[in-house]
Every structure is written in structure tokens, then in C-alpha cells.
Amino acid sequence: MDRFTKKQKKELKRIGIAFVLFVAMMIAEHTGVFPEEGAGRWLMLALYLVPYFIVGQDVVRKCFIGIKNRQLFDESFLMTVATVGAFGCGEFGEAVAVMLFYQIGEFFQGYAVGKSRGAITDLMSIAPDFANRESEDGSVETIDPDDIEVGDILVIKPGEKIPTDGTVTEGSGLVNTSALTGESVPRPVSEGSQVISGCINGESLLKIRAEKEYDDCTVSQILELVEEASSKKSVTENFITRFAHYYTPAVVIAAVILAFVPPLLSGHFAAEFGDWVLRACTFLVISCPCALVISVPLAFFGGIGAASRNGVLVKGSNYLELMANIDTLVSDKTGTLTEGKFKVAMVEAAEGYDTNEVLRYAAAAETGSTHPIAAAICEACEDPIAQSKIKDLLVTPGKGVTASAGRERITVGNRSFFETEGIEIPEAAADIAGTDCFVGKNGKYIGTIVVADAPKAGAKEAISEIKKAGVKNVVMLTGDSEDVASSVAASLGITDWRSGLLPQDKVKAVEEILERLRAQAGNGDRKRGRVAFAGDGINDAPVLSVSDVGIAMGSLGSDAAIEAADVVIMDDDLKRIPKVIAVARKTLGISKQNIVFALFVKFLCLALGAAGIANMWVAVFADVGVAVICILNSMRMLSR
Amino acid sequence: MKKKFKLIDLDCANCAAKMEEAIKKLDGVNDASVSFMTQKMMIDADDAVFDQVVQEAVKCIAKVEPDCQVVL
Numbered sequence: 001m002d003r004f005t006k007k008q009k010k011e012l013k014r015i016g017i018a019f020v021l022f023v024a025m026m027i028a029e030h031t032g033v034f035p036e037e038g039a040g041r042w043l044m045l046a047l048y049l050v051p052y053f054i055v056g057q058d059v060v061r062k063c064f065i066g067i068k069n070r071q072l073f074d075e076s077f078l079m080t081v082a083t084v085g086a087f088g089c090g091e092f093g094e095a096v097a098v099m100l101f102y103q104i105g106e107f108f109q110g111y112a113v114g115k116s117r118g119a120i121t122d123l124m125s126i127a128p129d130f131a132n133r134e135s136e137d138g139s140v141e142t143i144d145p146d147d148i149e150v151g152d153i154l155v156i157k158p159g160e161k162i163p164t165d166g167t168v169t170e171g172s173g174l175v176n177t178s179a180l181t182g183e184s185v186p187r188p189v190s191e192g193s194q195v196i197s198g199c200i201n202g203e204s205l206l207k208i209r210a211e212k213e214y215d216d217c218t219v220s221q222i223l224e225l226v227e228e229a230s231s232k233k234s235v236t237e238n239f240i241t242r243f244a245h246y247y248t249p250a251v252v253i254a255a256v257i258l259a260f261v262p263p264l265l266s267g268h269f270a271a272e273f274g275d276w277v278l279r280a281c282t283f284l285v286i287s288c289p290c291a292l293v294i295s296v297p298l299a300f301f302g303g304i305g306a307a308s309r310n311g312v313l314v315k316g317s318n319y320l321e322l323m324a325n326i327d328t329l330v331s332d333k334t335g336t337l338t339e340g341k342f343k344v345a346m347v348e349a350a351e352g353y354d355t356n357e358v359l360r361y362a363a364a365a366e367t368g369s370t371h372p373i374a375a376a377i378c379e380a381c382e383d384p385i386a387q388s389k390i391k392d393l394l395v396t397p398g399k400g401v402t403a404s405a406g407r408e409r410i411t412v413g414n415r416s417f418f419e420t421e422g423i424e425i426p427e428a429a430a431d432i433a434g435t436d437c438f439v440g441k442n443g444k445y446i447g448t449i450v451v452a453d454a455p456k457a458g459a460k461e462a463i464s465e466i467k468k469a470g471v472k473n474v475v476m477l478t479g480d481s482e483d484v485a486s487s488v489a490a491s492l493g494i495t496d497w498r499s500g501l502l503p504q505d506k507v508k509a510v511e512e513i514l515e516r517l518r519a520q521a522g523n524g525d526r527k528r529g530r531v532a533f534a535g536d537g538i539n540d541a542p543v544l545s546v547s548d549v550g551i552a553m554g555s556l557g558s559d560a561a562i563e564a565a566d567v568v569i570m571d572d573d574l575k576r577i578p579k580v581i582a583v584a585r586k587t588l589g590i591s592k593q594n595i596v597f598a599l600f601v602k603f604l605c606l607a608l609g610a611a612g613i614a615n616m617w618v619a620v621f622a623d624v625g626v627a628v629i630c631i632l633n634s635m636r637m638l639s640r
Numbered sequence: 641m642k643k644k645f646k647l648i649d650l651d652c653a654n655c656a657a658k659m660e661e662a663i664k665k666l667d668g669v670n671d672a673s674v675s676f677m678t679q680k681m682m683i684d685a686d687d688a689v690f691d692q693v694v695q696e697a698v699k700c701i702a703k704v705e706p707d708c709q710v711v712l
Contacts, residue, residue, distance in 0.1 A: 007649070062706060069703040075652065110651055117677060228682075241657055294653040294676075301677040 004111070011107050015100070018055035022096050025051070029093060041090075048092040056083070056099040075288050078252070082284035086616060089274045089281075094616045098285055105624025109294060112631045116298060116638050126179045126198035126219050131163035132156070134207065145214040152210045156201045164197045164217040166208035173204030180222070181311040181570040198222070221562060225313055229304050232316025233297075236591050240296050244289040251287035251606070255280040258610060275612070282609035285619035291598040295630035296591045302637025303587030312580045313568040322549045323567065323584035327529020328513055329471050329577070330543075332506075333478035333488060335536040336553050337574070338453045342372045344380035345452040350426070350445055358447030360385055362439045365403040365410045368393045373437060373451045374401075377412075411440035418445070452484070460492050462574035469581040472529070475513065477506050506543045514546070534577065536561065551577065587637060594630040601626050642684040645694075646711040647701070650679050655705045662700040668693050674701075681710065 004012065025048055053060070062076035079102050086095035131148055132140050132155040140155050145163045148154070153169065156162055162175065172190035177183055177199045186202055189195055195208055198219035214220060233241075259280035263272040300317040307314045314320050334340050347355040363381035366374035367390060378384070385405050393403045400413015402421070411421050415438065418425055423440045437449045463474055476497040478485050485499035498509050513531055521528035533540070533547035536554060541564045544550030552565030554572030562568050569576045605622035608614035614622075650656060656676035663672040663681075668689040673682045681701075685693040698710050 058707075065706045074658075074704075075654070106651075113676075117679070244654060244657070288654075290652070290654065293657070297653060297677060
């Protein structure tokens with residue numbers, strides 16, 4: 001029974017006792033133990049009031065406090081009035097049943113919501129409980145994470161959570177970042193690596209130097225964001241709030257009219273009044289909008305939870321809603337679709353040489369250079385020529401390098417450099433977008449190395465998944481040349497791109513797309529498709545703000561990106577985007593199902609109630625049963 | 641100043657919305673939210689009157705849901 005809180009256990013006990021007494025009374029009533037008239041009737045009322053008060057005392061008490069505080073139209077008030085009305089009309093059994101089932105429903109709602117809340121808080125249980133601080137004399141004390149000061153040396157034992165962001169000063173091993181990124185492969189760290197709070201240390205002992213106070217570290221920021229996410233409400237949630245605001249008073253007024261007007265009009269007021277009051281009470285029971293008020297935010301809360309389990313922070317329900325309606329995804333190229341790092345894409349050797357040789361010579365000449373292209377070539381070379389053999393390095397900035405390795409004289413550089421050096425390049429040079437880097441030996445051309453910023457592994461699949469998820473257009477924006485842009489676009493299956501853009505041009509490009517969508521929707525801003533922008537979040541702040549949803553990629557540990565974006569993808573995996581879209585769609589779908597189902601049942605019961613077909617039993621189902629079904633439906637969001 | 645408070649036994653979502661509405665109307669409050677899901681209340685109010693606003697907010701909450709407690 002540990003699953004229930006103390007309060008819940010108490011309620012459960014009351015419901016149980018009241019239920020037994022209620023059933024006993026029902027049997028007694030229908031088997032004719034009580035005489036129909038006179039004192040027996042009063043005895044029956046008194047006996048029915050026992051289970052009524054056992055189960056409903058809180059409701060009645062709250063009702064009176066509500067009246068004192070002028071909080072009419074609140075659930076307790078409505079339920080009390082409805083049940084008292086039923087007692088007044090002599091329907092003792094129904095009065096008790098309404099209260100009983102109302103409380104059963106309330107209990108179940110409380111339990112279900114508590115459970116979902118628990119599921120999500122568990123998910124977000126990335127907050128560290130303590131930190132081990134090492135003093136200068138080498139002793140270790142356990143402190144509260146809030147007491148960590150920048151510069152403290154913290155000891156992290158195997159299996160413990162890293163309490164704040166910092167740098168490893170001692171030890172190496174693997175840390176599990178899955179709670180933050182959804183990535184299951186542990187990340188290797190060693191002396192000098194940055195580690196992020198909330199990750200779990202693997203098998204080895206690490207010592208880190210704290211670089212941030214706990215309040216500023218990644219975990220605190222994430223927790224803050226998730227908690228605030230539910231306060232940025234979606235259009236759907238706002239609709240429900242507004243609806244609830246009018247629905248209850250409207251139904252109550254209708255109930256009052258229903259109780260008085262028809263019997264007055266019929267002319268037999270005294271004879272018919274009781275029947276109409278009973279119908280009015282039916283109205284009151286249906287008048288609570290609980291089903292919607294709880295289940296819709298619960299679905300969004302669950303959706304945000306599901307997204308964060310996939311390593312994506314959605315900063316508000318409204319953004320989740322927008323993600324479900326993306327028409328166009330605009331993406332930055334460098335660092336988002338591509339690695340953002342030069343790599344050797346291709347090596348071509350002239351006749352009589354092999355590609356390995358070309359790389360080796362080129363790497364030899366480039367060893368001293370810090371240029372990104374040089375770094376890429378050196379990284380690609382598997383068996384470099386020993387440093388000691390390389391002499392006479394001469395760098396011509398922006399053009400190329402010459403050097404000697406042993407007795408060979410090596411030239412590496414672009415076309416114009418080769419022209420000045422007087423080395424001829426054959427016509428059949430490589431034709432791949434990127435940067436061509438020619439290699440010569442002893443005054444003769446021996447090959448070409450193509451260095452390019454390669455598309456990310458899995459980027460192509462991610463783009464096709466995004467399209468499959470219902471995004472109509474994927475547009476790539478880049479500051480790079482047309483050649484590079486078209487080749488990257490082709491390899492990723494992107495058909496629409498803009499190249500050679502300055503940062504302000506990117507804003508313009510997004511605005512043009514927005515304009516086009518507005519025109520498509522007949523100039524309506526509300527109904528048009530939505531535009532999302534994905535970038536690394538660092539230099540994109542203006543573009544992130546003009547688009548409907550700003551998505552920042554690879555943002556783990558980057559405060560600026562987390563700040564600027566609406567949706568934050570913790571690692572740099574593009575495949576998280578279609579996943580979030582799917583989560584968003586499911587969330588919206590569930591909310592809509594709940595709204596349609598709840599409203600349909602309620603209005604149907606109101607109509608039947610007014611006609612006298614539906615009694616209070618049906619009304620209780622319309623209220624409590626619908627709420628429970630909607631909550632269960634919303635809880636599906638938690639299971640994924 | 642902006643501060644968060646934990647709420648205990650906030651049992652109904654509709655009540656949370658009502659509390660939020662009432663607290664937002666208090667003098668000196670810039671923004672406020674009562675989250676049924678996280679069981680938390682956030683108040684953003686002017687520094688000079690902050691403590692007073694919190695007292696008022698606690699009263700608002702007691703009015704809407706008598707069983708609900710604010711952890712100060």
C-alpha cells in the first residue's frame with residue numbers, strides 16, 4: 001500500500017465504508033424494509049445521510065468555506081447543491097451515489113495525476129543530492145551542492161552524479177550523459193575534459209575542479225526550464241481555460257432556468273417542481289469542466305517529459321504545439337547539417353603514385369601549419385613522415401606551403417600557388433565541391449586532396465524522416481559558396497537552398513518564407529504553416545527570434561544557445577527533430593481526442609438531462625467517468 | 641524579485657487556474673503562475689512589497705482551496 005499517500009489511504013477507507021453502507025441501504029430500500037410513508041421515510045433519510053457524510057464531509061465543508069469566501073461555482077459547491085437538491089426531492093439513493101462516485105473519481109484523478117507527476121519528476125531526477133569536496137589537506141567532506149564554490153576540487157566516486165559543471169583534474173573514464181542527452185553511449189573523459197552536471201560517473205574515480213556554482217550549472221538550468229515550460233501555455237490549453245471560465249456559470253444558470261421556468265409555464269408548479277429540480281441537479285453534476293482542465297495540460301506536460309527523455313528540451317507547451325504544425329524547416333548548414341569541421345573527402349593520385357603517398361607528402365609539408373585544412377590533412381594521414389626529416393618549411397599565407405622531406409621537395413597549395421611555383425596541373429583535376437589542395441613533388445604534380453566540410457553521419461536519413469513526419473519543405477541556408485551548398489544539398493536530398501548569405505540575409509530568407517506561407521493561407525497569420533529554424537544557436541539569435549520555433553543543436557553546456565532557443569537539442573543528432581515532431585503530434589492528437597470526447601459526452605448528457613431521459617447516475621458518469629477516461633488517455637504520453 | 645514556492649495538496653487543476661488569476665490581480669505583482677503539474681507557485685513582484693504580496697497570495701490560495709498549504 002506504499003503506493004498511496006497517507007491522505008489517499010484515509011480517503012480510500014472512507015470510500016470503502018461509505019460504499020458498503022450505501023449498498024446495504026440500497027438493498028434495504030428496494031426490498032421494502034422501510035415503509036413508503038411516515039416515520040420510515042425519515043429513518044431512511046437519516047440512514048442514507050451516514051454514508052453521505054462519511055464520504056462527502058470534505059466536500060460539504062469546502063462548500064461552506066467557499067460560500068464564506070464568495071467562491072461560488074466551485075466543484076464542492078456544485079456537488080453539495082446537486083446532492084442536497086436530490087435529497088430534497090426524495091431521491092436519497094441517487095444523492096449518496098453522486099457524492100460517492102464523485103469522490104471515487106476525485107480519488108482516482110488525484111492518484112493518476114500524482115503518478116504521472118512522479119513519472120516525470122523521476123525522469124528529471126538529474127539533480128545531484130550532494131557533492132564530495134576535497135580540502136587542501138586531502139580530507140573529503142560531503143556538502144550540499146548549493147555550497148559548491150568555483151574552484152573547489154570535487155571527488156566523484158564511481159556511480160555518483162557530477163554535481164556541477166567543471167574540468168577533470170585527475171582520473172579518466174566514461175561518463176553516462178543519457179539523463180541529459182538521451183544518448184546511451186557513454187562519453188569518454190580524461191584530464192582536462194569538460195564535464196557537465198547531471199551526468200553519471202562510470203567505473204572510475206574522477207576529480208574535477210568546479211567551474212560554476214550550482215545555480216548556474218547545466219542541471220539547474222534544465223530543471224528551471226522544464227518547470228517553467230508548463231507555464232508557457234499552448235493555444236489548446238488557453239482555449240480550455242477560457243472555456244472553463246464560461247462553461248460552469250453557463251450550465252449553472254441553465255440549471256436555475258430549468259428548475260423554475262418549465263414548471264411555472266406549465267401551470268402545475270407544485271406538482272412538477274420536484275421533477276424539474278432533479279433535472280437541474282443533473283445539470284449541476286455535469287457542470288464541472290474537470291475532465292478537460294486536468295487532462296489537456298497533463299498531455300502537454302507528458303509531451304514535454306517525453307521530449308526531454310529523448311534529449312530535447314521544449315521550453316513551453318506552446319512550442320510543442322508549434323512543432324506539430326511545422327510546414328518548413330529552415331536549417332543552417334555549417335555545424336548543423338555538416339560536421340562544421342574540415343575533413344579529407346577525397347584523395348586523387350597522378351599516374352604512378354598512390355593516394356597514401358600523396359597524403360603522406362602533403363601531411364609532411366602541412367605539419368607546422370595551424371590552418372584547418374592542414375589539420376584535416378594531418379589527421380587523415382595514417383603513417384606520417386618523421387618530424388626530424390622535414391626541413392625548410394615555408395608558408396605563403398592563403399596560398400600554400402613548400403618543404404623538404406629527406407631529399408624530396410614538396411609543394412602543397414592552391415592552383416595559383418602552383419602557377420607561381422611553375423608546376424603544371426593536368427586538366428583532369430578533381431570535381432568535387434570543397435577546397436582543392438594540390439600536391440607536388442620535386443616540381444611535378446602528384447595528386448589532389450579535396451578537403452570539405454562533410455555532412456553529418458545520419459543527416460540524410462534525418463532529413464528524409466523529417467519530411468516523412470510531415471514537414472513539407474526543408475531549406476538550407478549557408479554563407480558558403482553556391483558550389484559547396486549545392487553539393488551538400490545534393491548529398492542530403494535537400495532541394496531548396498540559399499547560398500552566400502550574410503547573417504542578416506538569413507533573417508531575410510526566413511522572413512520571405514514566412515511571407516510566402518502567409519500568402520498561401522490567405523494572409524492569415526493564425527492559420528499559416530509554421531517555420532522552424534535549426535542552427536547551432538551561437539550566432540543565430542536574430543534568425544531564431546524571427547522564426548516561429550527556434551531549434552538549437554548540440555547545446556549541452558552552452559548557456560547562450562539554451563537561452564536563445566525555444567527547443568534545445570542537447571546533442572547534435574538531427575534525428576531528434578523528427579522524434580520531437582512525432583511527440584508533438586501525439587500530444588496534440590490526445591488533447592483533441594479528449595476535448596471532442598468530453599464535450600460530446602457532456603453536451604449529450606445535458607440534452608438528455610434536460611429532456612428527463614438521463615438521470616443523475618448518467619450525470620455522474622458524464623462528470624467523473626469522462627474525466628477518468630481523459631486522464632487515462634493523457635497518461636499514454638508518459639508511457640513512451 | 642522572482643521566487644518559487646512549493647504547494648502541498650493542490651488537488652484541482654481548475655483551482656490552480658483560479659489561484660493564478662487571483663494572485664495576478666494583487667497590487668505589485670508583475671507576473672504569477674500556479675502550476676498544478678509541478679505543484680509550484682511562482683511570484684514575480686516588486687521588491688519593496690514582496691513579502692506583503694506573498695502573504696496576500698497565501699490568503700488567496702486558502703480562499704480557493706482551504707486544504708492547500710504553501711511552503712514558505
